[in-house]
Amino acid sequence: MRAGLDPFSFLVISIAGWMNQHQHHVMEYLIEENRVLREQIGNRRMRFTDNQRCCLAARAKKLSRKVLEQVATIVTPATLLAWHRKLIAKKYDGSACRAPGRPRTATEITALVLRFANENRSWGYLRIQGASLMWVTCWRVTRSLIF
Numbered sequence: 001m002r003a004g005l006d007p008f009s010f011l012v013i014s015i016a017g018w019m020n021q022h023q024h025h026v027m028e029y030l031i032e033e034n035r036v037l038r039e040q041i042g043n044r045r046m047r048f049t050d051n052q053r054c055c056l057a058a059r060a061k062k063l064s065r066k067v068l069e070q071v072a073t074i075v076t077p078a079t080l081l082a083w084h085r086k087l088i089a090k091k092y093d094g095s096a097c098r099a100p101g102r103p104r105t106a107t108e109i110t111a112l113v114l115r116f117a118n119e120n121r122s123w124g125y126l127r128i129q130g131a132s133l134m135w136v137t138c139w140r141v142t143r144s145l146i147f
Contacts (some may be wrong), residue, residue: 053087078118
């Protein structure tokens with residue numbers, strides 16, 4: 001067993017350390033930039049668009065609450081996590097797919113009921129319903145012919 005590192009491992013560790021240091025400097029700059037912007041804003045309340053709330057909530061969810069308490073100063077961590085809960089609730093809501101009322105009768109079924117009615121003039125809607133097993137649909141279609 002060798003105690004030292006081979007040159008490739010040393011190179012990888014050196015690059016990883018340099019990248020970590022570089023990311024740390026970038027984060028320090030962004031934190032300082034946020035501090036300066038907050039000083040300029042003062043006590044005024046910030047207004048966010050839905051898209052901004054969505055982006056902030058998605059990024060905040062990846063961090064723990066303790067980290068958010070240290071980093072998030074524009075909005076409280078509870079607010080960020082509440083935005084995320086609402087975002088997820090809206091994703092699985094399903095209200096965009098719903099339409100009011102009962103769906104319309106398919107045109108094929110309407111055509112079939114009308115064909116039954118035209119071919120068998122003496123039949124009422126009850127007999128057509130007995131032949132097709134769709135009494136409400138038959139009643140609606142034959143009623144629309146009368147009225």
